[in-house]
Amino acid sequence: MSEGKLDYNIKLDENIQYLKGVGPKKVELLNKLGIYTIKDLLEYYPRNYEDRTKLSNIIEFIDGEYYLFVATISDSIHIQRIRKNLTIYSTFVYDDTGECKMTWFNQKYINTKLHKGDKYLFYGKAIKNYGVVSMESPQIYNLNDIDKIQGIYPIYPLTSGITQNYLFKLETLAYMNKPLLPEFLNDKFRKKYGLCELNYAMQNVHFPKTFNAVNDARKRLIFDELFLLQLALMSVKNISLQEKKVKKFTNVNIDEFLDLLPFKLTNAQNKVIDEIKKDMLSDKVMNRLLQGDVGSGKTIVAAVAMYIAVKNGYQATMMAPTTILANQHFEELNKYFSLLGINVEIITSSTTKKNKRIICEKLENNEIDIIIGTHSLIEEDIHFNNLGLVITDEQHRFGVKQRLKLSNKGNNVETLVMTATPIPRTLAIMLYGDLDLSIIDEMPPGRKIVKTYAVDDSYEQRIVKFIKRNIDEGRQVYVVCPLVEENEELNLKSVEKIYDKYKNEYFREYNVGIIHGKMKNKEKDEIMQAFKENKINILISTTVIEVGISVSNATLMVIENADRFGLAALHQLRGRVGRGDYQSFCILKSNNKSIKSRERLKIMEKSNNGFDVAQKDLELRGPGDFFGIRQSGLPEFKLTNLLTDIKVLQNAQVAAKELLEEDKYLEKEENNKLKKELYDKYGDKLSNIGA
Ligand code: ADP
Ligand code: MG
Numbered sequence: 001m002s003e004g005k006l007d008y009n010i011k012l013d014e015n016i017q018y019l020k021g022v023g024p025k026k027v028e029l030l031n032k033l034g035i036y037t038i039k040d041l042l043e044y045y046p047r048n049y050e051d052r053t054k055l056s057n058i059i060e061f062i063d064g065e066y067y068l069f070v071a072t073i074s075d076s077i078h079i080q081r082i083r084k085n086l087t088i089y090s091t092f093v094y095d096d097t098g099e100c101k102m103t104w105f106n107q108k109y110i111n112t113k114l115h116k117g118d119k120y121l122f123y124g125k126a127i128k129n130y131g132v133v134s135m136e137s138p139q140i141y142n143l144n145d146i147d148k149i150q151g152i153y154p155i156y157p158l159t160s161g162i163t164q165n166y167l168f169k170l171e172t173l174a175y176m177n178k179p180l181l182p183e184f185l186n187d188k189f190r191k192k193y194g195l196c197e198l199n200y201a202m203q204n205v206h207f208p209k210t211f212n213a214v215n216d217a218r219k220r221l222i223f224d225e226l227f228l229l230q231l232a233l234m235s236v237k238n239i240s241l242q243e244k245k246v247k248k249f250t251n252v253n254i255d256e257f258l259d260l261l262p263f264k265l266t267n268a269q270n271k272v273i274d275e276i277k278k279d280m281l282s283d284k285v286m287n288r289l290l291q292g293d294v295g296s297g298k299t300i301v302a303a304v305a306m307y308i309a310v311k312n313g314y315q316a317t318m319m320a321p322t323t324i325l326a327n328q329h330f331e332e333l334n335k336y337f338s339l340l341g342i343n344v345e346i347i348t349s350s351t352t353k354k355n356k357r358i359i360c361e362k363l364e365n366n367e368i369d370i371i372i373g374t375h376s377l378i379e380e381d382i383h384f385n386n387l388g389l390v391i392t393d394e395q396h397r398f399g400v401k402q403r404l405k406l407s408n409k410g411n412n413v414e415t416l417v418m419t420a421t422p423i424p425r426t427l428a429i430m431l432y433g434d435l436d437l438s439i440i441d442e443m444p445p446g447r448k449i450v451k452t453y454a455v456d457d458s459y460e461q462r463i464v465k466f467i468k469r470n471i472d473e474g475r476q477v478y479v480v481c482p483l484v485e486e487n488e489e490l491n492l493k494s495v496e497k498i499y500d501k502y503k504n505e506y507f508r509e510y511n512v513g514i515i516h517g518k519m520k521n522k523e524k525d526e527i528m529q530a531f532k533e534n535k536i537n538i539l540i541s542t543t544v545i546e547v548g549i550s551v552s553n554a555t556l557m558v559i560e561n562a563d564r565f566g567l568a569a570l571h572q573l574r575g576r577v578g579r580g581d582y583q584s585f586c587i588l589k590s591n592n593k594s595i596k597s598r599e600r601l602k603i604m605e606k607s608n609n610g611f612d613v614a615q616k617d618l619e620l621r622g623p624g625d626f627f628g629i630r631q632s633g634l635p636e637f638k639l640t641n642l643l644t645d646i647k648v649l650q651n652a653q654v655a656a657k658e659l660l661e662e663d664k665y666l667e668k669e670e671n672n673k674l675k676k677e678l679y680d681k682y683g684d685k686l687s688n689i690g691a
Contacts, residue, residue: 010177012039021166029161041179044167045205045221046154050212052153054124058098063128068150069094070143072119093122100126101134105206108139119143129367140344150504152208166644170204176267180591183672185224188636193655195220218639219648223231223639231674232682234656249388251278254304256268260336261300268292269301275438276305276416280389286414292440294420294575295447299439302391303333303417310342310369311472318372319406321394323348323521324528324549329393330372337370347373347382350521386410391550392417418573430524441611443487449608452577454562454588454601463587464506467538471510475555475582476531477538480573483565498560499540510537543569554579562604563597567617571610596620 071093080088089110090103124138156167196216204217274570279286306316320326330346366385387410503512513536515527578584666675
């Protein structure tokens with residue numbers, strides 16, 4: 001390997017090994033940081049900056065802050081040998097405003113470097129204790145170097161063996177060779193969205209002269225990350241290509257439907273219904289994401305939308321991820337719709353061939369108004385007569401493609417996707433960039449908080465007693481086991497082991513049931529039905545009960561190995577209890593003693609609000625690990641922080657929309673370079689990114 005071969009005209013895709021000072025060992029370490037090429041190096045951004053622009057006076061020092069200041073040594077160096085490996089060097093310095101004690105550890109050179117009566121430039125963190133000011137291990141510079149030292153210092157994320165100084169030198173070196181990045185946003189566009197030039201951004205993210213320059217630089221680079229992603233997402237989903245719709249909905253009076261309900265809608269439900277109505281009556285096709293915590297009452301909102309569609313002469317459909325859930329929706333909705341002369345059908349994998357044929361025929365003949373179902377709905381042989389509205393429940397269980405497949409069974413259909421998986425707003429915009437967002441942020445009245453406790457195995461016997469008490473009061477209990485690993489057989493074993501213990505050891509005099517993913521749908525339905533009818537006291541299950549199921553008599557959920565679940569999943573599970581008037585409980589069992597794991601389960605104890613839980617989980621784990629992101633194929637960002645960069649995200653989204661409206665296939669000359677950049681970055685993924 002020849003070091004430092006290149007001294008000028010460096011190419012962006014050149015290996016970093018050719019930079020001066022980068023030997024094989026360093027190459028390895030840099031690779032660990034994800035730096036392979038010059039471009040990677042330039043895109044290795046500081047995580048923060050040190051402000052050394054200002055010269056301060058000692059009197060201004062605040063405890064814990066960093067300062068650059070000029071001061072005179074007032075004493076000779078005091079040397080204290082504490083033990084073999086620890087020698088302390090200390091002295092006092094002063095300026096016109098005050099005095100500061102300086103201490104260094106094991107730095108022999110201090111003794112010869114600093115001279116009593118001389119002035120130096122120092123940089124360090126102030127410690128203030130009862131009015132006494134001091135600094136530990138401040139950096140020392142000669143006064144002559146002041147112009148060189150004063151400024152803004154980038155702070156890079158490091159790995160052991162790579163120091164700040166080393167990285168800074170490398171960045172400088174790479175930069176001195178002026179590797180120009182191709183500007184892919186034209187002047188007009190940059191002006192419109194207030195963005196600086198790319199190479200200016202690159203220079204100022206690493207070597208800024210002012211904090212304004214840092215902000216401009218970051219704004220541009222973050223915009224790029226988000227803008228390109230939005231463009232890619234939108235191209236996949238074809239959103240901006242929405243034509244005006246041919247069909248026209250007229251306003252219908254929904255009171256006839258609402259009057260049938262045994263409850264009054266919450267304000268939040270009414271607000272969301274208004275938003276949906278507005279969409280449907282407008283001349284744009286509805287594309288809306290409805291988020292609402294578990295139990296917030298999304299199904300009824302969906303029903304109102306379907307009612308409006310049907311009253312306008314269209315068919316509507318609702319797709320749910322499991323047979324159990326589809327059945328539940330069917331039962332609840334048919335209860336009302338059958339009274340209004342609206343024909344509702346259901347189709348799942350348990351529908352017999354014969355019945356399916358009949359349903360298909362009726363659908364095509366417009367004899368069915370609303371069809372509820374599972375994935376079976378997207379099968380080839382299902383044709384609608386006049387599909388006007390598609391609703392997907394628990395959207396995160398489906399891919400974009402499945403959603404589109406269903407929508408494509410009609411022309412310009414209105415789409416409503418619903419999810420209880422609470423996604424922080426930024427992520428929602430990110431993942432569902434094409435969708436308008438509605439939120440039900442209010443629970444139906446009278447709901448009690450599910451009391452949640454995180455405990456370890458030492459509580460086993462107490463839990464058994466508690467379960468008995470609940471059952472003896474007439475209530476029912478879920479016991480949930482996590483997926484231990486990707487191995488179905490092993491998972492089955494772990495549920496069955498617990499089932500065996502509960503049935504044959506702890507609860508011999510009770511009815512214990514088991515339900516898991518390996519069972520036939522028919523079997524599962526029977527078990528769920530029995531549980532609904534309170535013929536089963538304790539239901540042992542894997543996460544098949546995760547979504548949607550409603551048994552209001554169930555008041556206790558015990559979750560085994562709770563630390564193996566994501567918080568979003570735990571919150572979903574917990575939503576299965578607390579659905580009636582009884583006080584409900586959730587016990588999270590875990591023997592994981594790690595601080596992080598305990599902290600996560602504590603969040604569950606403290607909060608009953610899905611959005612809070614998700615937000616905290618996101619903060620704790622970082623966006624990279626957050627539920628859904630990995631799965632959805634979203635890239636890791638280099639600079640963007642989804643928690644804080646929401647403004648730029650919104651900007652980028654508007655920009656992407658506007659651009660595609662003007663030039664939907666990026667065919668205009670002025671967008672050539674942008675198109676190339678987009679393909680360089682996402683070309684291979686353009687068909688598989690998306691939620
Ligand atoms: P989710 O949003 O989790 O899908 P559901 O739509 O299943 O919630 O509603 C949960 C329960 O709350 C259902 O039994 C439903 O009938 C009931 N419900 C919905 N809206 C209200 C309301 N405004 N007042 C009282 N109960 C309601
Ligand atoms: Mg639901």
